[in-house]
Amino acid sequence: MSGKTSRRDFVKTAAAGIVGFGVGAGVGYGASQMMAPPTGVAPTVTKTVELGKTPRGVPKEPIKIGIVSWFTGPSTMVGEACYGGARFAADEINKAGGILGRKIEVLKRDCGTPEVTVDAVRRFVLEDKVDLMGGDVGGSNCNAIVPHIEQLKVPFFFQCSTTVKEVEELDPNPLYVFRTGEQNLAEPNVAAQLIVREFPNAKRIAGINPDYVYGREAMMYTMKALNKLAPHMESVLETWPPLGATDFSSHITAVLDAKPDVVITACWGGDFVTFAKQATAYGLFQKTNVVSILGSMALNSLTKDIVPPGVWMLQRDYYFEAPPHNLYPLNKWFVETYRKRENKFPEFDVMQIFSGIFAYKQAVERVYAATGSYPENEEICRAIQNSQVVSPAGHRVITSDGQFINPLPYGKTWHDPKYPIATIDPKTLGFIMPEYVYNPKSLPPVLQYPLGTGMKYSDWIASW
Amino acid sequence: MALLELERVNTFIGSVQVLRDISINVDKGEIVCLVGRNGAGKTSTIKTIMGLLRPKSGTIRFKDEDITDLPPYRRARLGIGLAPDYRGIFTDLTVEENLQFPKWVIKRNRNQSGSNIEKEVHAIFPELDRLRKREGLVLSGGEGKMVATARALMLNPELLLLDEPLEGLAPIVLVRFAERIKKIREALGIAILLAESNIAHASRVADRIYVVERGEIVYGGSVEDVSRDEQLNRLVRGF
Amino acid sequence: MDPETVVIIILNGMFYALSLFLITIGLNILYGFMKVLNIAHGGLYATGAFLTWALMNTAAKAGYPIYILWLCIPVGAFLVGLLALVIEPLLFKRLYRLREEYSLLATFGLMLVFDDSLRMIFGGSPLSANQLYNWMGTLTILGKSYPTYNFVIYAFAIAVALGLWIFFFKTKMGRILRGTAQDREMSACLGVNVSILYTETFFLAVFIAGLGGAIYLPATNAYSGMGFEPIVLSFAVMIIGGLGSLKGALVAASMIGLVRAFGIALMPELELAVVFLILIITLIVRPRGLFGKKFTREEK
Numbered sequence A: 001m002s003g004k005t006s007r008r009d010f011v012k013t014a015a016a017g018i019v020g021f022g023v024g025a026g027v028g029y030g031a032s033q034m035m036a037p038p039t040g041v042a043p044t045v046t047k048t049v050e051l052g053k054t055p056r057g058v059p060k061e062p063i064k065i066g067i068v069s070w071f072t073g074p075s076t077m078v079g080e081a082c083y084g085g086a087r088f089a090a091d092e093i094n095k096a097g098g099i100l101g102r103k104i105e106v107l108k109r110d111c112g113t114p115e116v117t118v119d120a121v122r123r124f125v126l127e128d129k130v131d132l133m134g135g136d137v138g139g140s141n142c143n144a145i146v147p148h149i150e151q152l153k154v155p156f157f158f159q160c161s162t163t164v165k166e167v168e169e170l171d172p173n174p175l176y177v178f179r180t181g182e183q184n185l186a187e188p189n190v191a192a193q194l195i196v197r198e199f200p201n202a203k204r205i206a207g208i209n210p211d212y213v214y215g216r217e218a219m220m221y222t223m224k225a226l227n228k229l230a231p232h233m234e235s236v237l238e239t240w241p242p243l244g245a246t247d248f249s250s251h252i253t254a255v256l257d258a259k260p261d262v263v264i265t266a267c268w269g270g271d272f273v274t275f276a277k278q279a280t281a282y283g284l285f286q287k288t289n290v291v292s293i294l295g296s297m298a299l300n301s302l303t304k305d306i307v308p309p310g311v312w313m314l315q316r317d318y319y320f321e322a323p324p325h326n327l328y329p330l331n332k333w334f335v336e337t338y339r340k341r342e343n344k345f346p347e348f349d350v351m352q353i354f355s356g357i358f359a360y361k362q363a364v365e366r367v368y369a370a371t372g373s374y375p376e377n378e379e380i381c382r383a384i385q386n387s388q389v390v391s392p393a394g395h396r397v398i399t400s401d402g403q404f405i406n407p408l409p410y411g412k413t414w415h416d417p418k419y420p421i422a423t424i425d426p427k428t429l430g431f432i433m434p435e436y437v438y439n440p441k442s443l444p445p446v447l448q449y450p451l452g453t454g455m456k457y458s459d460w461i462a463s464w
Numbered sequence B: 001m002a003l004l005e006l007e008r009v010n011t012f013i014g015s016v017q018v019l020r021d022i023s024i025n026v027d028k029g030e031i032v033c034l035v036g037r038n039g040a041g042k043t044s045t046i047k048t049i050m051g052l053l054r055p056k057s058g059t060i061r062f063k064d065e066d067i068t069d070l071p072p073y074r075r076a077r078l079g080i081g082l083a084p085d086y087r088g089i090f091t092d093l094t095v096e097e098n099l100q101f102p103k104w105v106i107k108r109n110r111n112q113s114g115s116n117i118e119k120e121v122h123a124i125f126p127e128l129d130r131l132r133k134r135e136g137l138v139l140s141g142g143e144g145k146m147v148a149t150a151r152a153l154m155l156n157p158e159l160l161l162l163d164e165p166l167e168g169l170a171p172i173v174l175v176r177f178a179e180r181i182k183k184i185r186e187a188l189g190i191a192i193l194l195a196e197s198n199i200a201h202a203s204r205v206a207d208r209i210y211v212v213e214r215g216e217i218v219y220g221g222s223v224e225d226v227s228r229d230e231q232l233n234r235l236v237r238g239f
Numbered sequence C: 001m002d003p004e005t006v007v008i009i010i011l012n013g014m015f016y017a018l019s020l021f022l023i024t025i026g027l028n029i030l031y032g033f034m035k036v037l038n039i040a041h042g043g044l045y046a047t048g049a050f051l052t053w054a055l056m057n058t059a060a061k062a063g064y065p066i067y068i069l070w071l072c073i074p075v076g077a078f079l080v081g082l083l084a085l086v087i088e089p090l091l092f093k094r095l096y097r098l099r100e101e102y103s104l105l106a107t108f109g110l111m112l113v114f115d116d117s118l119r120m121i122f123g124g125s126p127l128s129a130n131q132l133y134n135w136m137g138t139l140t141i142l143g144k145s146y147p148t149y150n151f152v153i154y155a156f157a158i159a160v161a162l163g164l165w166i167f168f169f170k171t172k173m174g175r176i177l178r179g180t181a182q183d184r185e186m187s188a189c190l191g192v193n194v195s196i197l198y199t200e201t202f203f204l205a206v207f208i209a210g211l212g213g214a215i216y217l218p219a220t221n222a223y224s225g226m227g228f229e230p231i232v233l234s235f236a237v238m239i240i241g242g243l244g245s246l247k248g249a250l251v252a253a254s255m256i257g258l259v260r261a262f263g264i265a266l267m268p269e270l271e272l273a274v275v276f277l278i279l280i281i282t283l284i285v286r287p288r289g290l291f292g293k294k295f296t297r298e299e300k
């Protein structure tokens, strides 16, 4: 199977995947559900193994996973979530005997500037001899490391929201690069869809967004999408607190003064916590509607005295109560086990790397089962493309260009006595379908952002 | 018994030896003057006594106590007061505050019968009253020397070190200031060690002098003897 | 913009300004008296926030009454001050005699040590202690909501500024300190144990930084890396106000706070640029800062 895939191929593979993995209801929920024996898809991968080659045995050494992320500075919580999720997956897999008997070890390295990040990636491969990597390395580092990943031929599971600018210049046919998290270009779309869906009569939109490429893009593309979907909405004021700000009072006052119907904020981490606390005191939440694009990253810090009921929050690609625990016990198990491990509710980063590692495991086992030979990285990656993986977020489809997709949850906060933090009111829980947000080649052309053609993202939105 | 005694003191600044085997002493109530040309080592001697320079060898005794290894603040508290050649007035503080400074410090550490020292000092330097509120920054050279000397006295010392107290003063002021130095001894009965490059100035106040040359004591005795010795005289004058 | 909003904007400006002020005065004390540029001051500010968080969180969980929570603020700051008694003799004493470059490098290293230690102990998630902030509630000023707790910060910062002014200009120790700053040799010759005095001064500067972190904690939160942004801005404030000047710190911080607050309302694009614009203009027009003086010291 080549890197390029037609829509038909995708559907076929996905269908096979569903046949293969949609099993196990009722018995022993837990990671075991994700470890169901692979069936059904094996024939599609055999092509990559040359006939007549001596089969390769299963290596004795453990599998090493390198997590490259933020382990210092204000984004430390991101690194901790990536690392925590990877160790969670590793422990579960190790408990069940490893991947074809190979145990998993998890290492971590700090990312930073593009140079530092590239260095971390190269050291992981060349010095630590890792088998796969993952982590959120920050949206502006992706393009710097993609060529190295392709050259080093070791799979990397990105968890970051690659900036739109980077996506526009993206390698359209990477083999070793996977994106287990949503891209930047997806988020503003989700925000716009949410606003159109929940506030159809809103006219005045304002923003409080962190002053760097991510925050800027979040606001800009949300407005672009809104201009297309709801031309009557206009941006009345956009404020830009610096990343890591401790004082949002001036921004909140200015925004209140602009009398917006909806306020968009892409503040995240500690910024969102501070913002929310001060916004409560200034009455922002009572006086207008707030849509938080990325506040959910600080999930565990959003206590009830910080976030009042009624704040709309995007959840990227995973919210710990969706799918609902009573309908989907795997998620219940995932949340409970993670809480026992880390005393935290799993953030989307935890789910992302968790599902990435299981996709990897599944691919290795699948190829091995079909060929009797332990696969090379190239074969593993081809087997991950166009597959799907059972995850705590539900089934995640992996496109031919390595994007993991699933419905994107959002909702309005409330104070559930069950939890110490502000959570999403299940009555308001909604999903934006990936088809409205993403651009997998499997989708009808009108919904595809043509990767690799150099087309500007804004032009693509304009073509809807 | 000498109040202050230096025995074979050798002091270096960096790798330069500035004092060679200096042995001097000052008795209670005595006024002694170090005389020498520029760069002879007078200031270095005074700094060594105060503890601002540490000798490499030799001992310094004050009131029969070996103070060679004591830091300057301990020596000050033992009773050595210094008015340095550059005056060292705290320019940010008023004259009043400069004068009170030693009292604030000492009060925190030892309780001495320093209550009347203030009166005595003002009696010796009546001009101080007029300067009280003045900032240290706006003092003239002569006023500065006076404040520095008075401030050192506020420590209630038993030995007063004055580095070039008469240098740069106008002739009339100089004569008056020299009288004041003698008055200090009269009023307080303390010993004074001063440094001067001009032997004529020294002769106005000193009971005894030491001539310093290239870091060595080349003579010690009465002022008259120096005046009579042509060779010494030339040495001190520099021509 | 209605007049009510202008009032709120001014208050907001001061909220921001005073956080910078509380850090900058510590920096100014250390530079003014010991000639060290202490980048680690940001770390001490952060430590104040984290330690106070730990105290408040423990007290709140144990159900202690609200006044105990108030008490956590000075106690947390005091604990940070105790830290000063360790790092000053170990590190800073060695820096006093060296050029500023050395103190910049060494204290930058120390800043990283603080940052890493805090992360190791407290983890990477932002920590908030909202009890006091919520307990104080919201005030309605001219029809607009405003957090009451902010007034605690204003009152506190004014008290610190006044207290320091009295300390430096009216107390014995303050004046001894000012004299020593100018001429430590002379000061020693007048009986001052400069080493202990410096330790005490260092304690004071660090205590204020700790107080800054502690008092702002209820209104913001404690998070990994929180010391870096304020330290950069505080250096800007320090330069604008004049190195070592208390008054300069207050005026420059207020200026930055107010210009920024109005900037956000009127030209939100220029938010951070405003601070550095003021810095650049100051450097061009008055390189020694608003209240900086040429260092006066008698010839020596």
Ligand SMILES: Nc1ncnc2c1ncn2[C@@H]1O[C@H](COP(=O)(O)OP(=O)(O)OP(=O)(O)O)[C@@H](O)[C@H]1O
Residues within 6 Å of the ligand: B013, B014, B016, B018, B036, B037, B038, B039, B040, B041, B042, B043, B044, B045, B085, B197
């Ligand atoms: N910091 C220094 N480094 C090196 N040498 C020094 C230093 N200070 C003084 N000296 C040298 O030490 C010697 C003695 O200097 P000192 O200041 O004691 O002389 P002085 O007798 O007080 O002279 P003056 O009348 O000029 O005050 C001189 O040769 C001087 O060059």
Ligand SMILES: [Mg+2]
Residues within 6 Å of the ligand: B042, B043, B044, B085, B163, B164
């Ligand atoms: Mg001299």
